[in-house]
Amino acid sequence: MTDNSGKIIRSIRPVRIFLPIAIGLSVTAYLLYREFDPNSFNLISFSGWSFFWLLFSFALMAVRDFGYMLRLRILTNKKLTWRKAFNIIMLWEFTSAITPSAIGGTSVAIFFVNKEGISVGRSTAVVMVTSFLDELYFIFTFPILLFFLGRSDIFVLDPSAPAIPWFQNKFFLLALGGYFIKLIYTLILSYGLFINPRGLKWLLLMIFKLPIIRKWRPQANESGTDLIQASREFKGWPLHQWMKAFWATFFSWTARYWVVNTLIITFFGIRWLGWEDHLHVFGKQLVMWIMMLISPTPGGSGFAEYVFKEFLAAFIPAGTGIAIAFLWRIISYYPYLFIGTFLVPRWIKKHFISHKHKIESSKNGSF
Template identity: 30%
Template sequence: MSSEPQNTGRPQTFFSKKYLFISIALSILTMAGVIYYTYTPGVLHHLKPKRLPGLGIALVVSLLRVWFLAAKIRFLSEKKLDWMASTRVVLAWDFTSAVTPSTIGGAPMATYAMTKEGLKLGDAGAIILYGVLLDQLWFAMAIPILLFAGIFYEVVPAEIGLVGDVSMGLLYVGLLSYASVLAYGVLVNPAAIKKIVKVVFKLPLLRRMSDKIEVEAENLEQYAEQLRRKPLSFLLKAFFLSTMSWLCRIALPTIVVLSLLPAPEILSVLRSLAMNLAFLVVPTPGGSGGVEGLFVLFQGPLITREGFIGLAVFVWRIISYYISIGLGMMATTWYVNQKVVEIQAQD
């Protein structure tokens, strides 16, 4: 694969300042609305100092999530990336995901970052593809857990009504279908991915991009073939690292809620899992506006003091979103500076 083209784009092309502004603005406005409608005078007097160290635990868990993701990237690169490089890739990926619509995501930026860290474009593409597969396998495992738990717990809040129940059902079906197709294509029959991509891009609205997609589909088949030859032990270890990063993400809302006041722990975790799946289809940049609303719908009924709902949303987003944006901007700035150094060296 020595003839692969290098990813010569600029880091700024993978995210938009407009999307960054929209993402932050939607998040702030939604949190302000939640706080306005749920705030109760004197609510902070009910905070228990013995619970507040839990917020420190939440921060540690958030950092652990980044560490597990970096470990996964490093492992998938077969240690061609060192720890610092893997961490930069994850932070840049997180940042771009947080400020772009879910249909775009952070994969293009992650691919660019890995090429700037010394990987070939094909190797970076294979890592992205395998990472997506691992996430889909996790979703495929999580959905039966939620369905079984639903027999004993009200995992999907009654407040979301019939429309919400149907939407969650369709989401489960969609995720399982996608996971099945991707797993079959990567692990069993890589040629199937190419065929599916070609069929999809024969649709009228997508036909004009069919020539470009033809080339990308060929590359995708090659990447999938590389991954299919990996031993089962490779898949299991990578899946473990991916699972641990997801468990950190799932645990975070529950830890934040329990840092403020008592709540049913198991139900909170199950609802956190369900709402994280629902986050996947929020169309706004980084899910802003929608994820705060979903937090209120899923976790709000478990918070006995209404005045704490806005506080919980605020703290959770600071730890899970705003810190990620800050760290991610630092990582992305590093790649911008690297690009400037390359241009100056060429001159």
């Protein structure tokens, strides 16, 4: 962990916010230019209730962050204070916002948790379990939502277009592929966490002997060791603690997805969509999330706005989609960039510069 400190600190430099902001604003400006129609904004109404729903959108993001903080405190047996949990979540989100989604930030998250006073082993276990709970949310929520909707048009851009077979629907195939990847990953992780972590590590090392992936064998060995540590920490955890952690996860992710629904209510009124439509929007966001995971841009900048505009076009009046998408990103993405910009330097100063100064002072005082 110590050896990687310099590399991790360089990866979270606040100056890195400029790239995702530039990409996001450029794509937004281009799409606005293409679809701009002054008449379409006549459909937008703003009243006292609109202001309430807009504030509620921000409140949902606060609920999301609170749920993540609560989960960290549960998983660390309250060894993290609320302030430390807040720092970790904001730094974690900042890192996710300035790096491509496909890269992930597990090692960085472990680093943040460890620097807030949790041992490396426990930090590793906590981050692995958060990943497990996040995947579990998607695995349970997606099929339940499909069952209640009883329809498959969450996988199409235009519901009025002629129906096509499922095997020709690229969005359905992408969602199905993503779902099974998450399911397989969760099953393997469950086996390692709760049944046989050493056996899974041995299997990983055997697989990574293959010539084509041999160069990643050290990382596989490290992941296997992390899994053993996580199993040791959480295998005997009581059921009620697992339920607390899962419900914190459930409310966090659900609050995040419902931001879009509240934004639609904000500008088009509560009667614009029925409850089934709201579930439909929620389901489309689950599909969008899979698509955003493969985005090559930092935090999905540009890509997220485009996908939002195209995928939710059936629920937002033509000509207003990109404007609503931009507001969605202002609420759910850009705050983490700006909070991180102020928090990172103070956090580095506290944990590295001040710490180094204290060590040097203690050494000088000993002579």
